[in-house]
Amino acid sequence: MTRIELYDTTLRDGAQTWGITFSLDDKIRIAQKLDEMGIDLIEGGYPGSNPKDRKFFKAAKDIPFKHSRIVAFGSTCRSDLTPEKDSQVASLIETGTEYVTIVGKSWDLHVREILAIPLEKNLSMIEDTIAFLLPHFSRVIFDAEHFFDGFKRNKEYAIQTLRAAEEKGATVLVLCDTNGGCLPSEISSIITETKKHVSAAIGIHSHNDSETAVANTLAAVQAGAVHVQGTINGIGERCGNANLISIIPALAVKMQLLDFPPEKLRLLKHVSEFVDEMANRTPLKSQPYVGASAFAHKGGLHTSAVMKSTIAYEHIDPTLVGNNRIFPMSEQAGRAALVQKAAQYGIPLKPEDPRVNEILKTIKDLEARGAHYEVADGSFELLMKRMLGLHKKFFTLHGFHVSNMKRQGDTKTYSDAVVRIVVGDKMEFSAAEGNGPVNALDLAFRKALQLFYPCVTEVMLTDFKVRVLEGTSGTGATVRVLIESTDGDQVWWTAGFSQNVIQASWDALVDSIDYKLQKDLANRGS
Structure with a gap:
């Protein structure tokens, strides 16, 4: 099995989400959770852009990470400066990290119209920056920004930017779908073609503007990418990044291309909810794999089928990712669901018990008047106990x-x-x-x-x-x-x-x- 490297950019790319601001303490706590879960590389931030990220790298030196390595992120030097005189490049060395990631332009449109420099100048910026940094780091990762758009417009130049980085010592070439506009078939074919021209390991960095970031990442791995970038819960600017919470179980459980220990896999739901808490966001109930409703069976026919065979309506065992199978109570609830729910409360109840029909009728009558118990498990448990004579009146x-x-x-x-x-x-x-x-x-x-x-x-x-x-x-x-x-x-x-x-x-x-x-x-x- 080819080893796949997981690279998390929640603390940098994810922190650019509209409405999310991580404090220094938040970033440290998240990094520790990522380490606990087994993420290989954690992008700590952009030290050349703000003091908080510089403080994070300083604080991270004192944290005994068990698995993860912290990575500093920066860009190629400015067109009017050499790397030695570019303060943001110097700030990378000051972080003291073992690894560094450098982003550079690979789309000729950006070079000519945004940077407004000759194409050759951009190549020299990539070469000079990586050559300058390599003695200070054991690994330099090159993020080829807008690579897929650049490949479609000017394939030869996009490949040239990768070769420039590789020749100066970059060990991973990360192909970025920065605008998030590609589809899986495009990702796959472009990576297959790109691998014919470079020897370094290929990485993938997808944005979710077309709702395909996870699919694009999986397609990239199938095409030969061995370095996967993403964020927890897919947070990121605009429509977000590829969601590692969905990518990890897909690679580990479904595709069997990622060696991820079961005890780490079971932390997915916890880490997902933890990052949402740090971001002051309500967890998305419908989030695949870890959402509260990801394995919720509301319809009577569905719940009856799941009681007989869980694979009837579940694509994986929810406990693999730390989630649970639930049977929300609603007007669609069946006898099997009610019995299963009662068992969760320690109430012995059989499907043929006549009280089951009474409880179901009561639920439907209440819901017809506006009551809903899908989330309010406490109230529903009390309702059941009152109807079954198991409730003790205290006041x-x-x-x-x-x-x-x-x-x-x-x-x-x-x-x-x-x-x-x-x-x-x-x-x-x-x-x-x-x-x-x-x-x-x-x-x-x-x-x-x-x-x-x-x-x-x-x-x-x-x-x-x-x-x-x-x-x-x-x-x-x-x-x-x-x-x-x-x-x-x-x-x-x-x-x-x-x-x-x-x-x-x-x-x-x-x-x-x-x-x-x-x-x-x-x-x-x-």
């Missing part, structure tokens, strides 16, 4: 009141909540002021309960989403409130549905706390 709501007040001249709206609950034969009254009505309700509710159940103080609400479910009723539409909660050990989602957003919020809050009590106390006789 009863006697009533609540919320008020909001903003006087003339105030910059803040004041929210107060009063909650009355009954626990056993005792009624507890509690009031609180909060940052909005939902926060006030949450504080008052837990304040009342903690006298009886101290564990509720462990619960934190970490996300709160409101969505209008009907788009035609204006302010009278049904809304769904979705709450994410954690106690530091487990994370759960609960939901409330109502035409009144406060009522929907209250229902989601009650389920959140009720879920905690069921988890901690229901099986202890408390």
Whole structure:
């Protein structure tokens, strides 16, 4: 098996994504995760462009990477300077990295019209820069920018740029589809032809402007590329880069061209979500391989088939990439899905149990009125337990009141909540002021309960989403409130549905706390 080298450019090319800014600490954490996952080369940034990247390379020297090597990125020297006098070239040497990547023009249009220099001058810039850097690095990688577009316009010149880099010591020639306009068939044929003219290892760097970056990368490997560049989750400028999260399992599992240990493969979902967290982005549910819905089976016929044979509707075993098979509850849910879902909650239920039909009917009736439990597993578990007589009642709501007040001249709206609950034969009254009505309700509710159940103080609400479910009723539409909660050990989602957003919020809050009590106390006789 030819060894394929994985090169991640999340910290440089990925950081150019519109709306994403990585702090220095973010970059260090991401690099450590990439190392843990087994990425060979991590492009740390462009030290010649900003101080933050220079600080990253300095900090990276003190990090004991177990597998990955950090790579500095720069460009060929300016046309009016020699490499010795170009500060951005000098900054590469100052990083102290073992490897360096240099980008140079390979499309004659860019040389003539963008750089506005003779074609021969561009070749000498490539040669001089690589020759100058080679004594300072064990490897120089050459990124041939716009190579495929350049090849289609002027094949001879595009090949000349590669030869110039190779003759001066570049060990990897990375062919870049910088505009992202190529299709897999073009990538394959151009690489096949290019390999006839150079001897150095071929790499691939694809952008996703035609939604083919992953396909182009796989086609490149089939055509002989042994160095693969991409980013986590495909982030990058414009439409993004080739997504390593999809490329790695395709090469390792499907094509069997990449030797990637199973324990590293299982980190894909975790690393994908980690980078999204650092980028302050919501993970894409439909992302192939690792998305929350990548192996979700909603239709009754589908779930029944998957229960019999997982390959009926799954292209790989989801656990290979750290994902899970899920059966979202919906009006399409079948008996098999419901039984499978109950088993996840530790509830023994058989398909022939008459209660299965009752629960399905209840779900469909609720969803007809706007309720959806596809994400709110906490609320759905409570619903099932209530219907099956497995729910322990810890409290009863006697009533609540919320008020909001903003006087003339105030910059803040004041929210107060009063909650009355009954626990056993005792009624507890509690009031609180909060940052909005939902926060006030949450504080008052837990304040009342903690006298009886101290564990509720462990619960934190970490996300709160409101969505209008009907788009035609204006302010009278049904809304769904979705709450994410954690106690530091487990994370759960609960939901409330109502035409009144406060009522929907209250229902989601009650389920959140009720879920905690069921988890901690229901099986202890408390």
